[in-house]
Amino acid sequence: MGNRGSSPRGNVSKKKSEVSPVVPSEYKAKRNFSESPEPTGGGVEPAGNIYVVQEHHASHLHWDFRLERGGVLKSWAVPRGPPVKPGERRLAIAVEDHPLDYAGFEGVIPEGEYGAGTVQIWDRGTYEALKWTEEKIEIRIRGEQLSGSYELFRFRKAGEKEWLLFKKKEEPARG
Numbered sequence: 805m806g807n808r809g810s811s812p813r814g815n816v817s818k819k820k821s822e823v824s825p826v827v828p829s830e831y832k833a834k835r836n837f838s839e840s841p842e843p844t845g846g847g848v849e850p851a852g853n854i855y856v857v858q859e860h861h862a863s864h865l866h867w868d869f870r871l872e873r874g875g876v877l878k879s880w881a882v883p884r885g886p887p888v889k890p891g892e893r894r895l896a897i898a899v900e901d902h903p904l905d906y907a908g909f910e911g912v913i914p915e916g917e918y919g920a921g922t923v924q925i926w927d928r929g930t931y932e933a934l935k936w937t938e939e940k941i942e943i944r945i946r947g948e949q950l951s952g953s954y955e956l957f958r959f960r961k962a963g964e965k966e967w968l969l970f971k972k973k974e975e976p977a978r979g
């Protein structure tokens with residue numbers, strides 16, 4: 805959004821972000837914003853490392869696990885909730901990218917609308933990506949409920965959108 809090169813510190817300043825917020829078209833197409841209180845998107849500048857989990861009491865209860873990447877929130881629906889114990893893994897189904905504003909959203913999506921039901925923030929914080937490929941994502945989460953090393957990897961036997969979210973065992977810190 806303009807002005808990017810005009811920092812008073814000039815060239816030595818660290819660029820705030822190379823990425824602009826994106827309102828994903830699939831997200832927009834699925835929703836009727838005259839009925840749903842969900843964010844229309846575009847109002848939040850990328851921080852680069854948002855992590856959030858929203859508990860979503862839709863027709864089937866699930867937890868939406870979201871990681872900021874490339875100006876959007878990459879999102880997975882986790883039917884049983886994210887794993888909290890090392891060694892646990894849970895099915896995570898990739899869903900459409902969400903706009904960054906969604907990280908702060910809580911509310912009730914009315915009956916008859918896409919995703920109807922209550923959305924509450926279950927956990928929030930930041931994360932660090934150690935590896936991010938088409939097949940495997942390795943992250944370190946710093947949230948209030950979840951922290952430590954997690955992996956998401958494709959579960960191709962189950963389908964194209966299926967992943968597994970895995971809580972790794974922590975390696976002992978080295979002296």
Ligand code: MN
Binds near residue numbers: 862866868919
């Ligand atoms: Mn959901």
